[in-house]
Amino acid sequence: MAKNRAITLLSIGHACVDVYQGAVAALVPYFVAERAYTYAAASGIVLAASLLSSVVQPLFGMAADRRTMPWLLPVSTLVAGSGIAVSGLTGSYGPTLLFVGIGGIGVAAYHPESARVARIASRGSHTAMGWFSLGGNLGFALAPVLVAAAVGAGGLGLTPLLVLPALVGSLLTLPVLRGLERVGSGAPGPGGAPRGPDDIASFVRLALAVVCRSVVFVGLSTFIAFYARERTGGGATAGTAALVVLYLGGAVGTVLGGALAERRDRVTVVRGSYLLAVAAVAGLVLVPGPAFYGFVALTSAGLYIPFSLQVTLAQDYLPSRVGTAAGVTLGLTISVGGLFSPLIGRLADITSLRTALMPLIAMPALAWLLLRTLTEPAVPDAPHGAARGRA
Known part of the structure; x- marks a missing residue:
């Protein structure tokens, strides 16, 4: 299968899975409205999806290092969609957490194997991987719109409609997997990744920086719909618009990141983006009025x-x-960002939502400090003739 077609199908499939990550935050205002949850209780729903994902996803990653499991792409997509689709049908808090958690397991199972398959299909291209990631970002961006369309008028009883993206996404992965089987690229091991010595210290620092990013992103995903109403004086539409801008701006950022990495080394691009995020989060938290949406996009x-x-x-x-x-x-x-979400919610219940979001300004700065002396990794054996070092 041609690289562009494979990446396009994988990107759309990625969107269909990550709809369910964005849907959890998008459903929170409806849970609050119909069931009178507090901020802390509402953020616990996000925590349920995040906590199970945080435990399970590395396990699927380790399994992917031992053997290929391409069947996980369609199966995990269906699991993710089914969990979120059923979450609105139960009227009690415990079962809601359970089904949201099942959706989180589906999302967790999808990503390690899909990243391996996408790395093979991209043939080492950072731009192609950027397009693959773009699909997930678009799924996030579309989630509030899909949730509003599905349950906005009829309430949580219509959440089964949210299974439709899972059905589409699972079907789109099948031709890609058949193509990989024909060319034998699904062999065990990281078919699309370089081989060389591990740099565990650099990996740990990078992982900690991603944790800092996650705290900011999950915190904003959970509470920005409420905060938009406070800062702009709008209603439910203002909150939905803020979520869409937050997720859709990520689509632009992902494509831009891939393009910048073709010209500069990845570490430099990542460091610069976190410096931008420090100023942008500060503006989002502190600046009222219509400018709020500009800072959300940044x-x-x-x-x-x-x-x-x-x-x-x-x-x-x-x-x-x-x-x-x-x-x-x-x-x-x-x-891990989801683990901090209930703390933000509890602080908001005690003080104010603005006060609770203030610590998020420091997170991108901490990420920049962790990456300040990080160096671009050597790529001793790039796959399929891809460029070495900087791609």
Whole structure:
């Protein structure tokens, strides 16, 4: 299968999976409205999806390092969609957490193997990996719109409609997997990743930086719909618009990150994006009025420019365990952000939402400090003739 077609199908499939990560935050206002949850209780729903993902995703990554599991792409997509689709049907808090958690397991199972397959299909191109990541970002961006369309008028009882993207995404992965089987690229091991010695120290520093990014992104994803109403004086539409800008700005940032990495080394691009994020998050938290949306867009770009680059950096720092590297950077470190979400919610209940969001300004600065002396990894054996060092 041609590289562009394979990456396009994988990107759309990625969007269909990451809809369910964005859908959790998008459903929170509906849970609050229909069930009168507090901020802390609402953020616990996000935590349920994040916590299970954080535990399970590295395990799937380690499994992917031992053997290929391409069947996980369609199966995990269906699991993710089914969990979120059922979450609105139960009226009690416990079962809601359970089904949201099942959706999180589906998302967790998808990412390590999909990152391996996409690395093979991209043939080492950072731009192609950027387009693959773009699909996930678009899924995030479309989630509030899909949730509003599905349950906005009829309430949480219509959440089963949200299974439709999973059905589409699972079908789109099948021709890609058949193409990989025909060319024998699905062989065990990181087919699309370079081989060389592991740099565990650099990998750990990168992973900690991704945790800092995750704290900011998950915190904003959970509460920005509420905060937009406070800062702009708008209603539910203002909150939905803020979520869409947050997620859609990430689509632009991901593509820009891939393009910048073709001209500069990845570490430099990632560091610069976190400096941008410091100023952008400060503006988002502190500046009222319509300018709020501009800072949301800048924050999204600053957080997403490094997104796909961090995945390939992690794989190049840990070339003997690329599934584990993807599982950590796409799963564990991102999901850890969900662990801080209830703390933000509790602080907001005690003080104010603005006060609770203030600590997020420091997170991108800490990420920059962690990466300040990081160096671009050597790529001793780039796959399929891809460029070495900087791609």
